[in-house]
Amino acid sequence: MSVNRGTGTTAFGxxxxxxxxxxxxxxxxxxxxxxxxxxxxxxIVYPTGVEEVIAVVEWAEATRTPLIPRGAGTSLEGHLxxxxxxxxxxxxxxxxxxxxxPVDFTATVQPGVTRTQLNAAxxxxxxxxxxxxGADASLGGMAATNASGTTTVRYGGMRANxxxxxxxxxxxxxxxxxxxxxxxxxxxxxxxxxxxxxGTLGIITELTVRLHPIPEWLRSLRISFPTVAxxxxxxxxxxxxxxxxxxxxxxxxxxxxxxxxxxxxxxxETPALFVDIESSSAVAxxxxxxxxxxxxxxHNAIDIATxxxxxxxxxxxxxRHNLFFALKAHHPGHRFMVTDTAVPxxxxxxxxxxxxxxxxxxxxxxxxAGHIGDGNVxxxxxxxxxxxxxxxxFSDSVVRHALAVGGTATGEHGIxxxxxxxxRDEHGAAVDLMAAIKRAIDPLGLxxxxxxxxx
Amino acid sequence: MSVNRGTGTTAFGxxxxxxxxxxxxxxxxxxxxxxxxxxxxxxIVYPTGVEEVIAVVEWAEATRTPLIPRGAGTSLEGHLxxxxxxxxxxxxxxxxxxxxxPVDFTATVQPGVTRTQLNAAxxxxxxxxxxxxGADASLGGMAATNASGTTTVRYGGMRANxxxxxxxxxxxxxxxxxxxxxxxxxxxxxxxxxxxxxGTLGIITELTVRLHPIPEWLRSLRISFPTVAxxxxxxxxxxxxxxxxxxxxxxxxxxxxxxxxxxxxxxxETPALFVDIESSSAVAxxxxxxxxxxxxxxHNAIDIATxxxxxxxxxxxxxRHNLFFALKAHHPGHRFMVTDTAVPxxxxxxxxxxxxxxxxxxxxxxxxAGHIGDGNVxxxxxxxxxxxxxxxxFSDSVVRHALAVGGTATGEHGIxxxxxxxxRDEHGAAVDLMAAIKRAIDPLGLxxxxxxxxx
Numbered sequence: 001m002s003v004n005r006g007t008g009t010t011a012f013g014x015x016x017x018x019x020x021x022x023x024x025x026x027x028x029x030x031x032x033x034x035x036x037x038x039x040x041x042x043x044i045v046y047p048t049g050v051e052e053v054i055a056v057v058e059w060a061e062a063t064r065t066p067l068i069p070r071g072a073g074t075s076l077e078g079h080l081x082x083x084x085x086x087x088x089x090x091x092x093x094x095x096x097x098x099x100x101x102p103v104d105f106t107a108t109v110q111p112g113v114t115r116t117q118l119n120a121a122x123x124x125x126x127x128x129x130x131x132x133x134g135a136d137a138s139l140g141g142m143a144a145t146n147a148s149g150t151t152t153v154r155y156g157g158m159r160a161n162x163x164x165x166x167x168x169x170x171x172x173x174x175x176x177x178x179x180x181x182x183x184x185x186x187x188x189x190x191x192x193x194x195x196x197x198x199g200t201l202g203i204i205t206e207l208t209v210r211l212h213p214i215p216e217w218l219r220s221l222r223i224s225f226p227t228v229a230x231x232x233x234x235x236x237x238x239x240x241x242x243x244x245x246x247x248x249x250x251x252x253x254x255x256x257x258x259x260x261x262x263x264x265x266x267x268x269e270t271p272a273l274f275v276d277i278e279s280s281s282a283v284a285x286x287x288x289x290x291x292x293x294x295x296x297x298x299h300n301a302i303d304i305a306t307x308x309x310x311x312x313x314x315x316x317x318x319x320r321h322n323l324f325f326a327l328k329a330h331h332p333g334h335r336f337m338v339t340d341t342a343v344p345x346x347x348x349x350x351x352x353x354x355x356x357x358x359x360x361x362x363x364x365x366x367x368x369a370g371h372i373g374d375g376n377v378x379x380x381x382x383x384x385x386x387x388x389x390x391x392x393x394f395s396d397s398v399v400r401h402a403l404a405v406g407g408t409a410t411g412e413h414g415i416x417x418x419x420x421x422x423x424r425d426e427h428g429a430a431v432d433l434m435a436a437i438k439r440a441i442d443p444l445g446l447x448x449x450x451x452x453x454x455x
Numbered sequence: 456m457s458v459n460r461g462t463g464t465t466a467f468g469x470x471x472x473x474x475x476x477x478x479x480x481x482x483x484x485x486x487x488x489x490x491x492x493x494x495x496x497x498x499i500v501y502p503t504g505v506e507e508v509i510a511v512v513e514w515a516e517a518t519r520t521p522l523i524p525r526g527a528g529t530s531l532e533g534h535l536x537x538x539x540x541x542x543x544x545x546x547x548x549x550x551x552x553x554x555x556x557p558v559d560f561t562a563t564v565q566p567g568v569t570r571t572q573l574n575a576a577x578x579x580x581x582x583x584x585x586x587x588x589g590a591d592a593s594l595g596g597m598a599a600t601n602a603s604g605t606t607t608v609r610y611g612g613m614r615a616n617x618x619x620x621x622x623x624x625x626x627x628x629x630x631x632x633x634x635x636x637x638x639x640x641x642x643x644x645x646x647x648x649x650x651x652x653x654g655t656l657g658i659i660t661e662l663t664v665r666l667h668p669i670p671e672w673l674r675s676l677r678i679s680f681p682t683v684a685x686x687x688x689x690x691x692x693x694x695x696x697x698x699x700x701x702x703x704x705x706x707x708x709x710x711x712x713x714x715x716x717x718x719x720x721x722x723x724e725t726p727a728l729f730v731d732i733e734s735s736s737a738v739a740x741x742x743x744x745x746x747x748x749x750x751x752x753x754h755n756a757i758d759i760a761t762x763x764x765x766x767x768x769x770x771x772x773x774x775r776h777n778l779f780f781a782l783k784a785h786h787p788g789h790r791f792m793v794t795d796t797a798v799p800x801x802x803x804x805x806x807x808x809x810x811x812x813x814x815x816x817x818x819x820x821x822x823x824a825g826h827i828g829d830g831n832v833x834x835x836x837x838x839x840x841x842x843x844x845x846x847x848x849f850s851d852s853v854v855r856h857a858l859a860v861g862g863t864a865t866g867e868h869g870i871x872x873x874x875x876x877x878x879r880d881e882h883g884a885a886v887d888l889m890a891a892i893k894r895a896i897d898p899l900g901l902x903x904x905x906x907x908x909x910x
Contacts, residue, residue: 103691103801126695146640157638159647160615175884181797182829183612184863185601185651186870187882187907188889192614192647196640213697236558240581242668243735244699280698281746284739291736342636346558374637408639415641427642429630433896434643440895441888452642 017052019043019087029088030081033074035335036418038081041068044088049110050166050174050205056089057172057203057446066449069199071141072114074133076338077416079145079198083450089203091140097121098206106163106180108208111140118209127211130155130246133412134321140204145414146196150320153239153373154246154278157412159192161210167194167202170442180208193437198414199448201441215246215278217285220307220316223275223296224268228252228356231271232349234299235372238275239345241295243288247276248373249320252352255327255367255380259319262326267319268302273372274320276313323369324380331365331382337391341402342376342411354401355379355394362390376411400425415452423453472507474498474542484543485536488529490790491873493536496523499543504565505621505629505660511544512627512658512901521904524654526596527569529588531793532871534600534653538905544658546595552576553661561618561635563663566595573664582666585610585701588867589776595659600869601651605775608694608828609701609733612867614647616665622649622657625897635663648892653869654903656896670701670733672740675762675771678730678751679723683707683811686726687804689754690827693730694800696750698743702731703828704775707807710782710822710835714774717781722774723757728827729775731768778824779835786820786837792850796857797831797866809856810834810849817845831866855880870907878908 020026021043029044031037042065047053060067066086073080073092082088095112102125107118114136118129131142133149141147143165148157155161164178178184178191194201225231231250238245250273251259257269277292279285293304307316328336343351352368355377359366364387370377379398383391399409399422409415409422424431435453438445449455475481476498484499486492497520502508515522521541528535528547537543550567557580562573569591573584586597588604596602598620603612610616619633633639633646649656680686686705693700705728706714712724732747734740748759762771783791798806807823810832814821819842825832834853838846854864854877864870864877879886890908893900904910 101799101801104799105694106799146644148638148640152638156611156615159644160611169888173884175888176882177885179863179881180799180861181863181866183603183607183797183831183866185603185795185865185867186863186874187651187878187886188656188892189601189614189644189647189651190885190888190892192644196642196644201643213695215697239560240668241735242670242733278697279739280696281742283742284734287736287738287742340640342634342638344556344559344561344635346556376638406635408634408636408641410640411636411638412640419641423642426634427631429628430632430645431642433624433630433645436895437643437645437892440891 017045017047017055019045032078032081034076034337036078036081038078038083041082041088042085044090046090046093048093050168053089053168053203053205054172054174057168057170060087060446061170061172061444064444066446067203068448069144069203071112071138072136074135074137074141075145075416076413077410077418079414079416079448079451081417092138094205100125102127104180105211106208107211108206109139110206111204112138114138115142122211123214126214128214129161129209130212131158131161139207139209143195143204143207144197144199146412148374148412150247150249150371152371153248154244155212159195162191162195162207163210164208165191165194165204166206167204169202170444170446174205196414198416198452200438200452201447203447215280217279217282218313219277219285219289220313221275221277221292222305222316223273224302225271225273226300226302228271228352229349230299231273232352232372234296234301235273236345237295237299238292239373241291243292244278245275245292245373246278247274249274250352250370250372251320251323252356252368254365255323255369258326258330258367259323262322262329263319265319270302274316327367327380327382334382334384337381337383337395339379339395339398340376340410340413341399341407342374343402343405343407345375347405347407348372348375348377351377351402355398358394358397362394363387364390364394366394374411417451420452420454472500472502472510474500487533487536489531489792491533491536493533493538496537496543497540499545501545501548503548505623508544508623508658508660509627509629512623512625515542515901516625516627516899519899521901522658523903524599524658526567526593527591529590529592529596530600530871531868532865532873534869534871534903534906536872547593549660555580557582559635560666561663562666563661564594565661566659567593569593570597577666578669581669583669584616584664585667586613586616594662594664598650598659598662599652599654601867603829603867605702605704605826607826608703609699610667614650617646617650617662618665619663620646620649620659621661622659624657625899625901629660651869653871653907655893655907656902658902670735672734672737673768674732674740674744675768676730676732676747677760677771678728679757680726680728681755681757683726683807684804685754686728687827689751689756690728691800692750692754693747694828696746698747699733700730700747700828701733702729704729705825705827706775706778707811707823709820710778710824713781713785713822714778717777717784718774720774725757729771782822782835782837789837789839792836792838792846794834794850794853795831795865795868796853796862797829798857798860798862800830802860802862803827803830803832806832806857810853813849813852817849818842819845819849821849829866872906875907875909
């Protein structure tokens with residue numbers, strides 16, 4: 001097997017697979033969505049299926065070429081940046097929906113299928129794929145980072161929603177992990193080991209995921225509170241009452257101001273909750289909504305806006321989903337860091353306060369939004385070259401605070417490159433076990449080296 | 456460190472820990488709940504905490520003594536039976552509830568704490584631990600087998616409900632896995648690797664589990680159908696409507712006959728569903744219950760019994776929970792096998808029919824009950840020495856049928872000894888990866904050898 005780097009073409013034993021080595025193309029892979037940069041990779045291949053991935057890994061093994069698997073490229077933690085002479089295995093063209101089984105509530109897809117692509121296909125069956133990280137990420141990438149998002153409070157993240165995987169391993173064979181059933185106690189849970197391993201243990205080539213019924217009745221609320229503590233306490237009360245909320249999002253006052261500026265709205269510039277309530281009937285749903293409203297009022301709610309129709313609901317959530325763009329517009333000329341800590345519920349209000357106070361101390365225009373129903377808090381930090389050090393210090397302090405109270409450095413973005421330094425603080429001696437497993441599964445260290453663990 | 460086997464006492468470096476070697480005691484550990492037998496173990500130790508477990512593992516490592524961790528002893532698949540000269544590490548005395556945090560919806564317990572013990576302690580906070588395998592198992596044992604049960608359709612099994620673990624590893628150190636938060640994407644998911652590993656990778660010494668609010672409103676239904684197909688179709692319709700059921704159990708006609716004989720009732724001896732509906736309010740719950748009843752009637756329900764009060768609900772579920780005892784009473788002089796396959800929903804009705812037909816062909820009085828909301832089907836097979844071969848053939852055929860349609864050999868009981876022969880049929884080349892991980896984590900093979908994987 002040989003690579004003709006000049007022509008950008010190679011023969012892989014199996015079908016020839018083109019390696020794109022054009023410098024202008026490679027340069028596009030040296031920067032990620034956060035502005036973080038890596039080296040120029042060795043090349044890019046675009047396999048369309050498992051056989052081509054096997055051919056790539058065979059060649060990588062023979063030539064000792066490290067590989068970076070890639071989906072839609074929406075990583076926020078440097079998972080996709082080359083650190084040495086890696087080949088990027090871009091799976092965006094392996095994007096076929098292989099099967100939808102409405103009776104089984106499952107779909108089987110290639111890794112490059114995005115969540116909106118899948119949801120467009122399942123809607124006709126009254127079914128949805130519920131993991132929603134905001135970005136239109138690929139399912140393979142979402143599995144690799146154990147992504148979750150706004151609906152996780154009700155439906156769980158990727159581990160709860162991926163039933164089975166196929167992955168190509170370091171010996172260039174494809175293996176299957178998990179079975180397409182709701183439960184199993186058979187053997188070691190390698191499916192969940194691969195999920196969240198960020199392409200460091202294998203390249204995901206197929207996924208069977210759970211689908212959920214699209215609810216009969218849906219209502220969305222935007223509730224303004226005088227303080228973060230009130231909003232958090234209301235959230236905990238809603239969860240304590242086991243109300244069927246499928247989204248429970250905190251947006252702080254600076255974020256609401258950015259939304260007003262970006263969207264031309266005039267919402268109260270105080271902390272708000274964005275809430276979805278789902279039900280199987282209007283009668284049950286209306287009762288649940290009244291209870292959420294009662295709890296909000298008992299926690300000093302200033303204003304409650306209700307979105308009933310699809311159009312109203314879409315508009316309400318557009319405000320939340322556009323928050324990052326609103327903040328970008330609000331802070332022109334800045335780059336952004338986004339923290340991703342998750343903490344126990346009893347620590348959420350303090351985590352938000354700590355972020356706000358730290359931002360003020362460091363002269364940073366920090367805003368906070370969180371998946372409050374999961375204790376997952378994002379602080380968004382606009383920074384320039386001049387304030388880079390302060391932003392770093394902020395991010396570091398926030399992570400260390402979360403770890404000190406029993407939390408995690410990353411609720412849903414993954415370790416990648418950016419959070420590696422916290423791995424041992426969070427996991428202690430378990431890191432040695434992770435390293436032993438990495439060596440056992442990928443002895444040549446070909447799969448996404450330098451990510452999650454030190455190579 | 457030395458063991459005085461004659462006196463049953465040893466000094467472990469740390470505090471002395473008695474090894475019970477009395478033959479009459481050891482004999483009690485040679486048979487499990489199904490009647491399956493193993494060798495007489497080397498001895499029994501009863502550590503009460505992590506330090507004592509570390510001392511035991513230090514000694515085991517020094518003396519190359521294999522260990523079998525044990526909780527309440529309710530395994531159905533031979534996990535706890537000695538195959539060589541193992542020491543049983545009985546954790547039933549490590550049974551302290553270390554912390555209940557109502558705001559965080561968590562509890563932290565030692566591994567010997569049983570689920571009823573924990574639920575008795577959390578009830579005053581309006582919270583419950585929801586994994587219910589029927590038996591009053593220990594939480595450590597339930598984690599080791601990835602147990603689930605009747606409430607899994609709504610709340611998930613052990614993986615979804617254990618947030619963090621402490622375990623003593625083969626190098627006699629204690630490590631922590633996972634964090635006590637709702638979500639994390641940090642590092643490899645070793646918490647879920649340990650869950651379901653049946654004590655073959657480490658000895659669980661502490662667990663932090665999720666608690667859920669006890670619902671405001673609960674109603675239980677027993678619905679009789681003319682056929683299994685009607686009952687299964689009704690179940691799928693209930694799930695397709697996203698109705699808030701927390702139990703959804705199928706009990707077949709022979710099982711209902713056994714219940715009638717055992718409990719003196721006169722229920723229709725046709726397939727039935729036992730259903731729990733949970734809600735945050737009576738208004739919402741009543742609407743949900745009406746919808747369940749409407750679906751049942753649309754699927755030819757013969758009779759619907761409703762239990763409203765705690766007493767009525769308890770009585771209704773006692774019938775289901777006593778099913779195994781009813782079957783034992785119905786078949787005096789028999790031992791029992793219990794299959795545990797889980798299949799995709801589209802295959803559930805066929806799985807039940809296959810079991811019924813096979814039982815008739817083989818002359819076995821098979822009855823079937825299933826966690827239908829998870830596709831998990833138990834066939835109970837009474838047998839004698841004369842029909843042992845037929846029972847074995849039945850069980851084998853049921854597992855092979857499940858595997859052929861994409862299912863799993865064990866939905867919730869685990870592989871243990873009894874299902875090892877199906878591991879490669881179910882997982883293919885992934886079994887080699889499981890073995891590589893076992894070697895990497897337990898190189899001396901001291902932890903529950905011969906279980907899950909061949910030693």
